[in-house]
Amino acid sequence: MISIFLARRTMCVLVAAALAGCASVAPDHGFGDVERQAQARTGYAPRLAQNDDAKRDIAETVSKLLQQPLSVNDAVRIAVINNPGLQASFWDVGIAQADLAQAGRLPNPALDFKRVNAGGGVGIERTFTVNLIGALTMPLASRLESRRFQQVKLAVGAEIERKVAETRRAWYEAVAAEQSVEYAKQVEQAADASAELSERMVKAGNASKLDLAREQAFHAESSAALARTEREARATREKLARLLGLASSRFQLPERLPGLPSSTAELADIERIALDQRLDVQAARSDAEATAANLGLTRTTRFINVLDLGYVRNTGANEPAGRGYEVTLELPLFDWGGARVARAEAVYMQSVNKVAQTAVDARSEAREAYANYQSSYVLAKRYRDEVIPLRKKISQEVLLRYNGMLASTFELLADAREQASAVNAYIDAQKEYWIAHATLEAALGTRVANPNQGAQQ
CATH class of the missing domain: 1.20.1600 (Outer membrane efflux proteins (OEP))
Known part of the structure; x- marks a missing residue:
């Protein structure tokens, strides 16, 4: 034997x-x-x-x-x-x-x-x-x-x-x-x-x-x-x-800053992309799986805690x-060993709910980031294509009127102030677009290509 x-x-x-x-x-x-x-x-x-x-x-x-x-x-x-x-x-x-x-x-x-x-x-x-x-x-x-x-x-x-x-x-x-x-x-x-x-x-x-x-x-x-x-x-x-x-x-x-692209990236089913690509979601799932495995190990050794053979x-x-x-x-x-098993089960249920919360956050952040990305582009593009050109046209007209002695010096200076305000707003809008682009990539967990990025403005 x-x-x-x-x-x-x-x-x-x-x-x-x-x-x-x-x-x-x-x-x-x-x-x-x-x-x-x-x-x-x-x-x-x-x-x-x-x-x-x-x-x-x-x-x-x-x-x-x-x-x-x-x-x-x-x-x-x-x-x-x-x-x-x-x-x-x-x-x-x-x-x-x-x-x-x-x-x-x-x-x-x-x-x-x-x-x-x-x-x-x-x-x-x-x-x-x-x-x-x-x-x-x-x-x-x-x-x-x-x-x-x-x-x-x-x-x-x-x-x-x-x-x-x-x-x-x-x-x-x-x-x-x-x-x-x-x-x-x-x-x-x-x-x-x-x-x-x-x-x-x-x-x-x-x-x-x-x-x-x-x-x-x-x-x-x-x-x-x-x-x-x-x-x-x-x-x-x-x-x-x-x-x-x-x-x-x-x-x-x-x-x-870099110039605006010619258009934004059109993404379908952004919530699915976030759930599939984001590493924090994958890490949360892995944590739940590891906790479940730990629970199995705890149940295996709940009665025989120490067994030495000599x-x-x-x-x-x-x-x-x-x-x-x-x-x-x-x-x-x-x-x-009942307390150890109960603790492992509680930790597992905690990790399961963390996975659910991570998924909710990921889907919401993806929707919010994509909406901000689209709206930020529309705003910056409006400044680039409408506001700034109109301000330049107004400045040229005011200057012509001033040269023709039809506008005063103070009208010319007032126009310069308004133009300065528009340029500062455009810089902010341009910055917000690029920040929204970076935030969208983080929310989706993948890179988002810029279609035909334009020249610097």
């Missing part, structure tokens, strides 16, 4: 040892799958800074990209490889992969040695113990950790996509703010000249003090607007620098050696 038991035990140990030999820590810490997934979904490949060579390579790439005005694509490329917070989340994959490798290995055996002096004789007891429950449940634990590993990779992938969307939005905000600053400077200079001209006209008796006060007020307002836009430009630039993981915000940006060999003076085995079993007298 003992020989059969030992043979079975040996077979189990050999099978488990073979499984343990297959479970090892990957050289890339399991990050290769995340890198390939991000490349396929976003077009940008993250890098794990796991050694000095990788860090130097990342630093060289960032330095090269910063030598020219930073495009939105280059900004995202820098963020996904250089953002320290994102790098920290990358190591979640390494932790999960190490846990998976650990779950596929046998628990270490225990060796007990006893030496007892009694009546002039010496007794020696040797015990070699193996955690049998740990070996029997190792396949279940490996499957559980494998599911968790997949879930972590999905979660890290979702974090990469969130960082891509945040960086795009921050880039559009920073470029629009810089563009507004340059235009605000032009307006402030014009307002300063008009205020000075009004003061001279008042002295010459060709204008009233009321006209002078109006121009001076406009000059003061334009100066305040310039200070406000400069403050916003500094804030947006620093926000972008944080996302890029840069120690300094002294990088170049383009002078203006081989014993006793020797003593003037006595033949004794051999045998011992089994250590935890008796469920006080804890029958």
